[in-house]
Amino acid sequence: MDNELGPCWRDVEDVLDAGVDRLLLYGPPGTGKTYAALAVGTGAPAERIVCTEDLTGAEVTGTWMPGEGGRFAWREGPAIRAWRADGGRGGRLVLDEVDRAAGDALATLLAVTDSSASARWRHPESLEWVSPGPDYSVVATSNAEDVEDLPASLLDRFAVRVRIDRPHPAAVAALAPDLRGPALAGSLGPSSRRVSLRRFYAFARLRERLGAERxxxxxxxxxxxxxxxxxxIAALA
Ligand SMILES: Nc1ncnc2c1ncn2[C@@H]1O[C@H](COP(=O)(O)OP(=O)(O)O)[C@@H](O)[C@H]1O
Ligand SMILES: [Mg+2]
Incomplete structure (x- = not known):
């Protein structure tokens, strides 16, 4: 099995190694974008927001929550936690399927992904001004085929964009040897015929119980x- 990183995955490693702190990964689903966004080039555990049409700004920066004695206290959301992670150094924020965010949530995402020198947020309870720590980074993912399908306001935040056009080799290698070739071939085809790696993972699990045909x-x-x-054919090779 060829274990070499494809060019797109090498780009991801190299730009994160080089200290790029706003990166957009886009392209077909099931290739390892989210996995890489959570894992590559970050030490502390990442904060993750899965964006949907229903995402609200409160799910980004935080919300009032009832605490002891019915008193409300502000509970900080994932973006602010990422700003403050690692004792104030900052950590990774992953914005999954970022193109689905809309309205107030999108506005809030734009605010927390602004360049770190300009990004500021005021804690509604303590009135403290908070800004991102020096190691704060944002990796956004999108299953859009074409970068031009993403909102221009969002693209403006992510100057570096890498189109992921093939599964990460480690994701393929996690499959049984006979599934690797077909899974790789299936995930490289034209979009109408593409088969996500996730289906091969599901197949691998099911065939143990039900046999390959079923x-x-x-x-x-x-x-x-x-x-x-x-x-x-793979079994003959
Ligand atoms: N580097 C990797 N090593 C092992 N498994 C991986 C790796 N990258 C992805 N996977 C697995 O492949 C599947 C698809 O990955 P995911 O990151 O969710 O894809 P995407 O975000 O591109 O849709 C998941 O089950 C994930 O755990
Ligand atoms: Mg994903």
């Missing part, structure tokens, strides 16, 4: 015969 029928549907053929 597992393939359940997981791959109409594409099951093609996948089984590919596996048979």
């Amino acid at each position: 597992a393939a029928a359940i997981v791959f549907g109409a594409a099951a015969p093609d996948v089984l053929d590919a596996l048979a």
Whole structure:
């Protein structure tokens, strides 16, 4: 199995190593964007926000929560926690499927991803001004095929964008040897025929219990015969 990083994954490592602190990863799902956003180039555990149409600004910077004696206290959200992580050094904030955020949440995301010199937030309870620590970084992910499908305001925050066009080799290597070739081939095809790595993970789990044919029928549907053929060919190689 070829363990070399594809060019896109080398770019991800190199730009994060070089200290780029706002990075957008986009492209087909199931290739390892979220995994890399959480893991590459950060020591402290990352804070993660999964963006949806229903995301609110409160889920980004925080909200009032009832505490002892019914007194409300401000509970800081993931973005502010990432600003303050690691004793004030700052840590990684992952904005998953960032293009889905809208309205007030999008405005708040734009505020917390602004360049660290300008980003400030005022704690509503203590009135303390907070700014991001020096090691704060944001990696956003999107399953958009084309970067131009993302809102211009968001693109402005992420000057460095890498299109991920192939699964991370470690994600492929996590599969049984006979599944690696077909999974790689399946995830590189044209979007209409692409099969996400996640399906191969599900297939691997199911076939242990149900056998390959039934597992393939359940997981791959109409594409099951093609996948089984590919596996048979892989087994001969
Ligand atoms: N480097 C890796 N090592 C091991 N497993 C990985 C790696 N990258 C991704 N995976 C696995 O592959 C699947 C898809 O990864 P994910 O990051 O969710 O993809 P995406 O965000 O591009 O849709 C997940 O089950 C994830 O755990
Ligand atoms: Mg993802």
